[in-house]
Each structure stands twice: as C-alpha cells, then as structure tokens.
Amino acid sequence: MNMSYDKNVRLMKGNEALAEAAIRAEIDGYFGYPITPQSEILEYLSKNFNEEDGVVLQAESEIAAINMVFGAAGSGKRVMTSTSSPGMSLMLEGVSYIAAAQLPCLLVNISRGGPGLGTIQPSQADYFQSTKGGGHGDYRLIVLAPNSVQEMADFVFDAIYLAEKYRNPALILSDGTLGQMMEKVRLPEKGSLPKFIPDWAAKGKRKDKERNIILTSAVDPAVMENLNKELQKKYALLQSEVRYELNEIEDAQILIVAFGLSARICNKAQEIVKEKGVSVGLLRPITLYPFPSDTITKLSKKVQAILVVELNAGQMVEDVKLAVNGNCPVHFYGRMGGELPTPEEIYFELKKIIDEQSIEK
Amino acid sequence: MISECEIENLELVYKKPKTLTETPMHYCPGCGHGVINKVLMEVIDELNIQDKVVGAAPVGCSVFEYRYMDIDMIESPHGRASAVATGVKRVNPDLYVFSYQGDGDLAAIGTSETIHTVNRGENILMLFINNAIYGMTGGQMAPTTLIGQKTSTSPYGRTVKNSGFPINMTELISKLDGAYFVTRQAVHKPNGVRKLKKAIQKSFEHQKENKGTCFIEVISNCPAGWGMTPIKSNEWLEENLIKMYPLGDIKVPK
Ligand SMILES: Cc1ncc(C[n+]2csc(CCOP(=O)(O)OP(=O)(O)O)c2C)c(N)n1
Ligand code: SF4
Ligand SMILES: [Mg+2]
Numbered sequence: 001m002n003m004s005y006d007k008n009v010r011l012m013k014g015n016e017a018l019a020e021a022a023i024r025a026e027i028d029g030y031f032g033y034p035i036t037p038q039s040e041i042l043e044y045l046s047k048n049f050n051e052e053d054g055v056v057l058q059a060e061s062e063i064a065a066i067n068m069v070f071g072a073a074g075s076g077k078r079v080m081t082s083t084s085s086p087g088m089s090l091m092l093e094g095v096s097y098i099a100a101a102q103l104p105c106l107l108v109n110i111s112r113g114g115p116g117l118g119t120i121q122p123s124q125a126d127y128f129q130s131t132k133g134g135g136h137g138d139y140r141l142i143v144l145a146p147n148s149v150q151e152m153a154d155f156v157f158d159a160i161y162l163a164e165k166y167r168n169p170a171l172i173l174s175d176g177t178l179g180q181m182m183e184k185v186r187l188p189e190k191g192s193l194p195k196f197i198p199d200w201a202a203k204g205k206r207k208d209k210e211r212n213i214i215l216t217s218a219v220d221p222a223v224m225e226n227l228n229k230e231l232q233k234k235y236a237l238l239q240s241e242v243r244y245e246l247n248e249i250e251d252a253q254i255l256i257v258a259f260g261l262s263a264r265i266c267n268k269a270q271e272i273v274k275e276k277g278v279s280v281g282l283l284r285p286i287t288l289y290p291f292p293s294d295t296i297t298k299l300s301k302k303v304q305a306i307l308v309v310e311l312n313a314g315q316m317v318e319d320v321k322l323a324v325n326g327n328c329p330v331h332f333y334g335r336m337g338g339e340l341p342t343p344e345e346i347y348f349e350l351k352k353i354i355d356e357q358s359i360e361k
Numbered sequence: 362m363i364s365e366c367e368i369e370n371l372e373l374v375y376k377k378p379k380t381l382t383e384t385p386m387h388y389c390p391g392c393g394h395g396v397i398n399k400v401l402m403e404v405i406d407e408l409n410i411q412d413k414v415v416g417a418a419p420v421g422c423s424v425f426e427y428r429y430m431d432i433d434m435i436e437s438p439h440g441r442a443s444a445v446a447t448g449v450k451r452v453n454p455d456l457y458v459f460s461y462q463g464d465g466d467l468a469a470i471g472t473s474e475t476i477h478t479v480n481r482g483e484n485i486l487m488l489f490i491n492n493a494i495y496g497m498t499g500g501q502m503a504p505t506t507l508i509g510q511k512t513s514t515s516p517y518g519r520t521v522k523n524s525g526f527p528i529n530m531t532e533l534i535s536k537l538d539g540a541y542f543v544t545r546q547a548v549h550k551p552n553g554v555r556k557l558k559k560a561i562q563k564s565f566e567h568q569k570e571n572k573g574t575c576f577i578e579v580i581s582n583c584p585a586g587w588g589m590t591p592i593k594s595n596e597w598l599e600e601n602l603i604k605m606y607p608l609g610d611i612k613v614p615k
Contacts, residue, residue, distance in 0.1 A: 202449070205432050213435075
C-alpha cells in the first residue's frame with residue numbers, strides 16, 4: 001500500500017483522527033453504539049460522513065452493531081465498528097463468527113479500566129481479550145496498537161489493508177488517553193487503499209456462478225477441523241506482517257517492552273536513566289498479533305534484564321516470557337484500573353533492577 | 362429423480378422451483394419448515410430475483426436452509442438474523458433481503474434486534490416461524506409455548522407462575538411505526554400455503570418501494586418436538602396454536 005498524506009498538519013483528538021481516516025479509507029458503513037471514551041468516533045462520522053458514500057448507523061446495542069458489521073462485511077463491503085471494553089465483551093460472539101467466516105472488517109477498542117463497568121480512564125487490560133481470541137473457538141484477530149494520534153489515523157489504513165489481504169477481522173487496540181488527547185496529525189489521503197473486489201461475497205447469486213454462502217458451521221467435525229487448519233495456516237502466514245519499533249537498542253543493558261501509551265511513558269523514563277549512565281533500550285510491539293517473539297528472543301540473549309510495562313496486572317508479559325524462554329530475567333511493572341505510571345515510577349523500577357542484578361554502568 | 366422430459370407427454374401441473382436445490386431436506390417428516398422454504402423459493406423464482414436476493418439464516422432447525430435455497434446467504438448467530446440482514450441491506454440498498462427466524466431466535470434471544478429492526482423500518486422481509494418450541498435443541502420451552510403445553514423444560518406444562526405468558530410478538534411489533542405490512546399465516550393446509558405465498562410476494566414488492574419492514578409470522582408445526590405424528594400435530598396446531606395466534610393480516614398498507 002502506498003500511503004499519501006495531506007500536506008496540512010492538523011490538531012486533532014485521537015478519536016476524531018481515527019474517524020476522519022475511516023472516511024478517507026472509503027468505508028461503506030459504520031455500525032456502533034455510544035460508550036465513553038470512544039463516542040467521538042460515532043459522533044464525528046454521524047456529522048461528517050456523506051450519505052452517498054455509505055451508512056453510519058447507531059445500533060440498539062453492541063450485539064446488534066457487530067452483527068450488522070457481520071452482514072455488511074459478508075456482502076463484501078468495507079465496514080467497521082468501534083467501542084470500548086464492556087462493549088467489546090458484548091461483541092465477541094459476533095467477532096468469533098466474523099473470524100470463522102473469514103470476513104475482513106475493522107474493529108476499534110478504545111479501552112478503559114476494568115473489570116466490570118470499570119472506569120473511563122485508559123487501560124491495557126484487554127490485551128488477553130484482543131490477542132488470544134477473546135470470543136469462543138481458535139481464532140485470532142490482527143491487532144494493531146497505536147501510540148500517537150498520527151498512528152490512530154494511519155492504522156485505520158493498515159488495519160483495513162491487512163484485514164482485506166488476509167480476509168480476517170483487524171482490531172485497533174487503543175485506550176482512553178490516545179482517543180481523547182489532541183496532537184498534531186497529517187491525515188492519509190483518499191485513494192491510498194487498493195480497491196477491494198471480493199468474489200466470495202453474498203450479494204446476489206450471479207447466473208454463471210455458484211452461490212456464495214457465508215458460513216461458520218459444519219455438521220462433520222472433520223470439516224470443522226479443516227476450517228480450523230485453514231485458519232491456522234492463515235495465522236502462520238500472518239506472522240510475516242509483524243511490526244515493532246526499536247529505540248536505543250544498541251548496547252542496551254536493559255530492555256523495556258511496552259506497547260501503545262505505556263511505550264510513550266517509557267520513552268520518557270529512558271531519557272531519565274540515560275542521564276544516570278545505564279543504557280536502556282525499548283521495544284514497542286506495534287502489532288500485538290502477530291507478536292514480535294523472534295526479535296524479543298534475539299534481544300533477550302544480549303541484554304541483562306527485561307522490564308515489561310503495561311496498564312494492567314501483567315498480560316503481554318506472558319508472551320514476552322515465552323519468547324525470552326529463560327534467557328534473562330523478566331520483570332514487570334503495571335498500573336491498573338485507569339491509573340497511569342509516571343516516568344519516575346518506571347525509572348524507580350529500572351533502578352531496582354539495576355541494584356538487584358548489580359548491572360554495571 | 363424423474364426429470365421433466367420423462368413426463369413430457371403428460372400435463373405438468375407441479376414442479377420444484379429452480380431456486381430449490383437438489384439436496385434432500387433434513388427436516389423431520391411433516392415439518393412446516395420444508396414447506397416454508399419451498400414457498401419462499403417459488404416466489405424468488407417467479408419474481409426472477411435470484412441474483413438480487415440475500416437471505417439471513419438463523420440458528421434453529423432452519424440453520425441449514427442455505428443448502429436448499431440456491432441463493433446467496435449468510436448464516437447468522439442465534440437471534441441476530443435481523444441485524445445481519447440490516448447490515449446487508451444498508452450497504453446494498455438495491456438487494457432484496459430477508460431474514461428467517463424461529464420463535465426462540467426471534468422472540469427470545471433476538472427480541473431486542475427484532476424490535477429495533479422493525480422500529481427503524483428496515484426495508485427487509487422478516488419471516489418468523491412460530492412452532493411454539495425450540496425444535497433444534499430438542500424441544501425446550503419457547504417464549505411462544507402455550508400455557509399448559511408440555512416441553513422438555515416444562516415437563517408438567519408451562520405455568521404462568523414460572524414462565525409468564527406466551528408472547529404475541531407479531532401483535533407487539535405491529536404497533537411500531539416502522540412496520541409496513543404485518544401478517545400471520547399457517548402452512549398446515551394448501552389454502553394457507555397459497556396465502557403465505559401471496560404475502561411473501563407482496564412483501565418483496567413493498568421492499569422494492571422502500572416502504573418499511575414487512576413481517577410475516579408463520580404458525581408451523583414441530584411433530585418431533587411436540588411428540589406427535591404429522592397429522593396429529595396439524596390438528597393440535599389448528600385447535601390450540603391458531604386460537605392463541607389467530608391468522609390473518611394484522612397491519613396492511615393504507
Ligand atoms: C448463543 C446461543 N445460545 C444458544 C444456542 C442453542 N440454540 C440453538 S437453536 C436454539 C433454539 C431454536 O429454536 P427456534 O428459534 O424456535 O427454532 P426452531 O428450531 O424451533 O425452528 C437454541 C437455544 C445457540 N446456538 N447459540
Ligand atoms: S425438530 Fe421440529 S422444527 Fe425441527 S425439523 Fe423436526 S419437526 Fe421441524
Ligand atoms: Mg421454534
């Protein structure tokens with residue numbers, strides 16, 4: 001995909017940049033239900049989406065919204081929904097169907113502190129739900145985790161591109177802060193995404209063709225196992241799309257692994273330690289699924305310790321530990337329920353590791 | 362199978378609609394679903410809209426109806442066929458779209474979607490097959506099960522105390538402004554089958570004109586779930602179900 005960008009730099013909220021990007025990605029439909037901290041997406045689209053270009057529909061629930069996405073995606077159109085954590089939980093049955101039927105669509109979770117009704121403040125506690133399936137059955141989503149307003153816009157294009165390439169739902173997993181904060185952004189331009197012309201869609205049986213049936217069931221377990229094998233093959237292919245960002249990794253003695261908003265806070269912590277003379281690198285997974293396991297394995301053989309920082313009780317750290325496989329100690333620091341760590345808190349954690357492991361300057 | 366040419370010299374009085382596939386139906390002998398599937402396909406044949414129609418199948422005994430209907434279809438999650446149909450229709454306004462759901466699907470787990478689909482006046486046809494039982498899962502009580510009716514989860518007969526009253530979904534949604542044409546039919550007699558066919562025809566014609574939701578309830582039997590022979594089940598349907606759910610048009614276009 002060749003992205004071209006607007007010349008103008010704008011100041012926009014993350015949610016609005018994402019919504020504007022969706023219009024520029026030429027979606028045919030959006031179906032959603034209000035929930036803080038993502039309602040601006042539905043609001044922005046309701047205000048700015050041209051009726052001739054498609055539909056914006058406020059559904060009666062997240063359950064209805066995701067099933068509208070299912071139907072519209074099944075008919076071969078480019079469609080999306082957005083929600084926040086409790087709404088995502090409600091959508092997961094539908095998401096499992098969409099993944100099983102191998103339909104592309106864009107899902108957005110501007111997640112908030114949980115469990116339960118939780119808070120409206122930022123959280124990364126939906127990492128397991130997003131990357132391990134979430135709904136029933138062996139399925140995976142393509143998961144992209146932005147860490148700026150610019151990426152909130154860009155990843156709409158990337159997610160739709162990957163979703164259509166692999167016929168798989170793609171999720172942008174973000175949080176309340178990235179959704180609400182304002183930053184400079186240059187928006188991708190219309191026409192950057194290749195046209196999408198599916199031949200498998202249910203849109204009326206053509207005279208010269210077999211009928212298209214969007215299906216997720218089988219009577220025969222052998223047929224169901226084959227569908228599963230097909231999915232697993234696709235997920236294996238997906239591994240080549242892994243994306244991550246490395247920062248000051250040369251000569252790093254300690255490696256921080258953090259995604260999304262946490263990674264931004266860790267960037268600040270890195271600056272503080274640097275002044276103290278210990279070199280700390282940062283790996284930011286951009287795709288949470290596929291996960292950059294191989295790179296983490298390689299780096300774990302070079303550094304003396306790894307610190308995983310998340311806005312949850314320790315979820316991605318499990319994937320990091322699997323990749324590290326004992327090559328070096330893996331530490332974890334997390335804040336929960338909508339609280340954010342300060343860069344100083346993370347610096348303090350790093351200092352503890354330096355002292356405990358007697359890491360030399 | 363006898364092909365048409367073999368009976369060339371005889372007068373052809375009946376044939377299978379082209380849009381009905383050769384796949385043998387899995388429905389129990391005497392089940393109404395088979396008749397309803399066929400009538401629906403007859404109409405699609407006669408209106409010549411095979412290339413312009415998409416159906417949303419439910420979870421229930423008709424979950425496999427896509428095998429019999431030679432049209433593009435989407436198999437929906439339990440209760441959500443009307444939302445799936447809404448999704449298809451909203452981004453393809455030129456298609457004819459229908460949903461097909463049982464009483465558990467449409468009037469229990471999918472109640473919210475049912476009401477709001479009709480309330481928005483989605484330009485689709487909703488077919489509601491009311492057999493007063495959960496056929497597919499082995500004959501459990503449905504929201505439309507009659508008081509006193511025995512099912513596997515109301516083995517002593519449904520009581521108001523435990524389960525409330527049979528829901529008259531069609532009457533309920535007919536009060537919504539989005540409902541354009543609402544009717545209740547039955548297929549236990551040839552005359553009823555003909556009326557159902559008319560109602561489906563009309564509904565597709567209304568859909569073409571974007572008039573709002575057309576909603577057809579079909580009172581159907583479930584000999585297996587009711588523990589009756591097909592003939593007995595039709596008698597029981599006539600004597601009990603139709604008393605509770607009277608046939609006829611409930612809302613007709615002004
Ligand atoms: C979420 C979910 N809950 C429950 C079921 C199990 N289930 C399958 S069909 C069905 C009821 C079917 O009854 P009805 O809609 O009346 O259709 P019928 O078989 O009578 O035609 C149930 C409860 C399911 N498939 N999915
Ligand atoms: S269980 Fe009932 S509804 Fe299902 S196919 Fe058999 S008779 Fe028909
Ligand atoms: Mg039923």
